[in-house]
Amino acid sequence: DVKxxxxxxxxxxxxxxxVFLECVQDMDHENMFWYRQDPGLGLRLIYFSYDVKMKExxxxxxxxxxxxxxxxxxxxxxxxxxxxxxxMYLCASSFGGGPNQPQHFGDGTRLSIL
Amino acid sequence: AQSVTQLDSQVPVFEExxxxxxxxxxxxxxxxxxxxxxxxxxxxxxxxxYLSGSTLVKGINGxxxxxxxxxxxxxxxxxxxxxxxxxxxxCAVSGLRAAGNKxxxxxxxxxxxxx
Numbered sequence: 004d005v006k007x008x009x010x011x012x013x014x015x016x017x018x019x020x021x022v023f024l025e026c027v028q029d030m031d032h033e034n035m036f037w038y039r040q041d042p043g044l045g046l047r048l049i050y051f052s053y054d055v056k057m058k059e060x061x062x063x064x065x066x067x068x069x070x071x072x073x074x075x076x077x078x079x080x081x082x083x084x085x086x087x088x089x090x091m092y093l094c095a096s097s098f099g100g101g102p103n104q105p106q107h108f109g110d111g112t113r114l115s116i117l
Numbered sequence: 118a119q120s121v122t123q124l125d126s127q128v129p130v131f132e133e134x135x136x137x138x139x140x141x142x143x144x145x146x147x148x149x150x151x152x153x154x155x156x157x158x159x160x161x162x163x164x165x166x167y168l169s170g171s172t173l174v175k176g177i178n179g180x181x182x183x184x185x186x187x188x189x190x191x192x193x194x195x196x197x198x199x200x201x202x203x204x205x206x207x208c209a210v211s212g213l214r215a216a217g218n219k220x221x222x223x224x225x226x227x228x229x230x231x232x
Contacts, residue, residue: 007160036219038222043126043224043225044224045121045123045207045222045223045224045225046161046207046220046222047222048219048220051219061219093160093161095160095161102149102211102212102219103149103166103168103211105151105163105166106161106163106220107163108153108160108161108162109160110158110159110160111159111160
């Protein structure tokens with residue numbers, strides 16, 4: 004089975020802090036994604052990566068950056084955390100075979116910014 | 118641009134009753150369609166997907182969905198629900214982009230199965 008592991012289930016940080024969310028997958032997937040999930044809004048794509056050191060903005064990239072130095076690891080960075088970034092963050096990965104490939108999700112990180 | 122609308126934000130249903138979750142999408146190109154389920158405190162799991170071929174797609178846990186191109190819909194159904202089906206369900210669409218297979222998600226439908 005595909006395993007997508009997010010480093011923390013719950014995280015509490017203060018405004019202005021630099022926050023790192025880590026995600027690791029064990030299936031040699033080319034694609035990796037970061038979403039945020041908010042009630043009534045579903046999942047919104049922040050950034051994705053289709054290869055090592057390659058990244059592309061999603062629908063809501065403002066206030067975030069990403070890093071993919073190794074194929075199995077994809078990090079989301081909140082440069083200066085703000086209270087409106089309090090949310091559930093989900094990481095996903097998939098094979099690079101095209102848009103018909105399903106995505107596999109981690110269990111999420113619930114981030115609170117105080 | 119693509120968009121996905123899930124018409125019901127919450128659906129209460131009694132155990133062993135049928136349930137239908139509605140999903141409509143808009144896209145100017147051909148699409149692939151997915152339903153995911155999220156159980157409490159977990160990530161999303163794939164229920165089923167429509168790529169091509171038969172418009173009736175069967176998934177895990179007794180769920181099925183029907184693709185209707187003329188109505189741009191992909192409704193999810195289960196003839197008899199269990200308490201364990203209490204979860205949030207997301208419809209998603211992927212366009213024909215070659216790289217990155219971005220998904221656009223609907224807002225989700227929360228299903229509460231009552232005994």
